[in-house]
Structures are given as structure tokens and as C-alpha cells.
Amino acid sequence: MTAIYHPTVARLTFRALLGRKRALIMGVLPALLLVIAVAVRMLSGADDRAAVSVLGGFALAAVVPLVCVIAGTGSIAPEIDDGSVVYLLSKPVSRQTIITTKFIVAVAVTGMFTVVPVYVAGLILNGNSQYIAFAYTAATAAAVIAYSAIFLLLGVISRNAVVIGLIYALIWEALFGRLMPGVGNLSVQQWSLTLAERIASTGANVSSTVSLPAGVILLVLATVGGVWYAGRRLASFTFAGEH
């Protein structure tokens, strides 16, 4: 049995994620969410429909996937890109451990940049009336875990991880999800919305296109499958690349 967590790998990943301009763009998005929450609260007072619209239409639809793309792929793809991953892989650390560690770090970082701001924004918007703040915080937490696993996997298997991740988040989930309801079956956003639907009061009008058991099962499958396969791919990683 290999270890789940390796402190040195974790420290290096934290520094890579929070050190550069990446932290800036990850910080701007939640800050914008809070600014909007404050503006809407001042314009409309505590309004449940406005809260659902901001948290569902902006936070969960745009901020969460974007932060996850940046942090999820950013926790491994740059190292593979510039070749410095060699020094990591040549150490006597199981590659599966490297992946789970990077996954935990990615979840921690995205959690800090999304779950906390979403909860605060929910409180600002309507003071958790009808449990809307709780509902979207739970949905964000679930989405963050699944997105991080998926985008980490993308970072391992493709050099265009950022682009593919963005295609998934923006074209598949946002564009096709709006036009074709069946797309919701394969959308992390809809899966995690099932949790929000369950937690929020029925009057809050939070709804998902998937049922709760299906949503939870698919979230778990995507997370476990993503992390496991990323580990597999990294274990058989070779350097016969283009360079």
C-alpha cells in the first residue's frame, strides 16, 4: 500500500500553484464574485432569486470551473511542459502517491479560492435564507473535488490540458448544456447541483437535470476514476516526447 500524501511534493505543488501569476487570476475571480454579491445586495436587498441567479449563473457556472481548470492542470502540467517533472519522478516516491498528493493540494487550493468565497457570497446575498448559501457551498465543494480529479488527469495525458479543460467547461457544460438537456448527464456542474437541490428549500427553485443518486454516484466515479487513471498514466510515463 502506497502512501496517500507526501509532504515535500505537497509543499512544492503549493508553491507552484500560489507563486506565480496563476494565484492572481485565481484570486481575481472570487474577488469579482464577492464584489457582485455586495453590489446585488445593495441594489436589491436580500433576494432569494437574485442569490440563486448569482451563485448558480455566475459562481458555479463560471468561477468554479475556471479556477479548477487553472489549479487542476496547473498542479502538474507546467512541470511536464518544461521537463522538470523528471526530477520529481526520479525520486523514490510512488507515482500514485505523487498524483494523490497533487490532487489533495489542488482540492485544497481550489477550495480556498471557491468554496469559501461562495459561502461568503451566499451569506452576503441573502444570509443563508432557504439554505441557499449552504446548498451552493456543498455543490461547489463536490464540484471542486470532481473537477480537480478530471483536470489533473487531463494535465497528465495531454499537452493541451488547459484548452481541453476549457472546451469541456465552456462549450460542453455551458453552451451545449443550455441547448440540449441530455448533456446534463455528463456535466459535473449538473451532478453537483443535485446536492444543492437536495439541501435548499423547495421554494428556492434550485434544480438539476440529474437525479440525486445518479449525481452522487457519477461524482464519485469521476473523482476516483480520474485520480486512479492519472496515477496509471503517470506510472507508465515515458520521456520519449517531442523534445
Added chain:
Amino acid sequence: MPNDQAADPAITGGAPAGGATARGDARIHNIGYRGYDGPRLGRSHARRALVEQSVRGAFGIGRSAKSKILPLLLLAIMVFPAVIMVAVSLVTNTDELPLEYTRYAVMLQPVLGLYIALAAPQMVSLDLRYRTIPLYFSRPLERTDYVAAKLTALGVAIFLFTALPLLVLYIGALLAELDAGDQTVGFLQGIAGAVVFALLHAAIALLIASLTPRRGFGVAAVIAVLTVPFFAATSLQWILHDLGNEAAVGWVGLLSPGTLMDGIQGAYLGGATDFPPGADPSAGGMGVAYLLVTFGLAALCSFLLLRRYRKEGI
């Protein structure tokens, strides 16, 4: 520049004076370097060549097979709905297309945004990363030429990307024998919208992309700048609509490139908008504000782009 140095006849034999380690029989061979005495095509030709090469690069032409996949895939996604619409109007014998020309780009904005986010960093980030900028500027090409060429190239690429599906729609509409006058007017309005779209987005995207030599980061940054304000503005518009503040809905549309384009086509190009019902972007001088903000933003971004290259490559 005269090129007289290399054109000299062979210099052979004789060790250089003071060459302490040189043996007596050291010599320099003539390996056939030649000066260039063909025509010099000058600054305007260099500019045109740079535009052409950049436009080709934006579609993956002249690059590896792998780099062709994404642009062509996105182009296919972009044209696909137009083909379907033409098929529908051929089969159902309607007297108009299911969607106005001007709304096409607005509807497919995520695809366009992604293409722009791919094309813009591809045009500038490699030059920054491999420090080839000084090589450009050691030619007759000026800094303004480089920036103008890249802006033009990205603008042309975005325009082609937006206009091709419109052309498909137009040809299809004519084949389906819809009213030719109406269709031509609608098509020209769509083209005008595409020009404004390309102008604004090229300036914004190129500015963002030029700030980082890392391509992946540039892609993410352009996407973020294009989509996040759009999502924010749209949710705000619906909230204001729910509150019954219809006037403010239109003004909020000024806050993102996507809603700007939607407002302009609603105010000037006779299209319906995706704004919440009741919002009219042409009411009370708002249309002028949309135009001013659009062109102001494009001009500001171009100016900042010029400033950004002022220090580059010295």
C-alpha cells in the same frame, strides 16, 4: 544595408597575427558565403508577409498536423449549425431562416471565444518566449508595423471565422429561394457585425496574450477575460430584470465584450438581443454609448499593446 563584407574573394592562407596557438599552416577556407544582391522588398512587403504568415498560423496552415486539429475542429463546430439551419429551411419551406445573421456570432460566442483564445497567444507568445522580437526589429519593420500586422492578422482571422458560417447561411438561403433582398440586407448586416466583433476582440485578446510568454497561461487568461465579465453582466441583467429596473439592464450590458456585441447588433443591425425581455439597447442614446464603449475599448487596447511593445526587444 550594403552587403560587401562576405562578397570578397576567398581569403586563404596565413595565420592571423598574434595567434599564439595557431600552427603555421592554419587557413581560412572559402566555404561559399554570398552576399544578397536580389531585390529588397522593403517595409510594406515585410508587413504584408507578417500579416499573411500570422493569418495562416491562426488556422494551422503551415504548422504541424497536431496544431491544425483544434482550429479546424472549432471551425467545423462553428459552421455546423449554419448547415443544419439551411437544411431545415430547405426541408420545411419557410420564408425565413431560423436565426438572424447578426445573432449567429452572439449565439456561438463560446466557440468564438475559444478560437480567439487559441489564436491570439499563438500569434505573439512564441515570439516573446524565444526572443525573436529583436530579429523582427533588426529589419526595416518598425514596432508599430509589428503591432499593426499582428492586430490585422488576428482581426482577419476572427472575421473569416465569423463570416464563413454567415456565407454558408446566405448561399443556403438563396438556394432555398428565400427572398433575395431580405437575405442580402440581413447578410450584409451580419458581415458588419462580424467586422465590429473582430475589431474589438482582436484588440482585447492580443493585448492580454502579449502580456505573457507562456501560451497555456495566455489561453486561460483570454478565456477568463472574455467569459467572466460576460457571465457576470448576464446574471446582473437578469437580477435587474427581476427587480423591474429595465433601464439599468441595458447599461449593465456595457460591462462585457459579449453583451456589448449583443447590444450593438440589437441597436443598429436590426437583430433581437439575448437581453432579458423588455430591455432595449437602442433606447435613450444607449446605442451611441454601446458604439462609443466598443470603439473606445478597441482603441485603448491597441494603444496599450503599442506601449507594451515599446520596451520589448531592445
